[in-house]
Amino acid sequence: MARTKRFDEEEVLNNAMLFFWHKGYNGTSPQEILDELGLSRSSLYDTYGDKRSLFISTLKRYRDTVTGDVIRLLETADNIPEAIKSLFQQSRNSCFSGEEKNGCFMVNSKVELALHDEEVAAIVKENREALENAFTNAIKRGQEKGQLSKDNQPRALARFIMNNLWGLTVHSKSGADKKVFDDIIRMTLSVIK
Secondary structure, three states, rough: OOOOOOOOOOHHHHHHHHHHHOOOOOOHHHHHHHHOOOHHHHHHHHOOHHHHHHHHHHHHHHHHHHHHHHHHHHHHHOHHHHHHHHHHHHHHHOOOOOOOOOHHHHHOOOOOOHHHHHHHHHHHHHHHHHHHHHHHHHHHHHHHHHHHHHOOOOOHHHHHHHHHHHHHHHHHHOOOOOHHHHHHHHHHHHHHO
């Protein structure tokens, strides 16, 4: 007879995502994960598999939630410049909202693992492509509405915006102050108009 699980799998997965986001994959031991999540070894392995499988699940969770929210915002926005500005402000606020400077989980994972792990590389690539397509389509709509200049090719502008958004998260990990963020945001927004 199978045992009944005494934990919320979604909550545990979210907590695991936050833990990996904070410490990285290589910065966590299986025992630290068990301690952080309050699970027994058998519960972890029966539900999620090994440490790597849990990590892959958390990357997919990030893609579906955090990246998914960005994509939905871009797909439904009426005012594209305001939507892009909002994303930069959210990133800025997130980077300065607490003690921890975690950066972007997807960018961190790319830097830490993508060169050596094909599955992580594939998830990161899929995430980047989905974001790039959402930004590109939003920029096209903004150009058609006269909200954005047609001087820039939409895909190139999408890549520029994404690079600057991700750059903010890298700066947050290195301790950059709010002025650095404000300068990057101001310059990025001036280019897209």
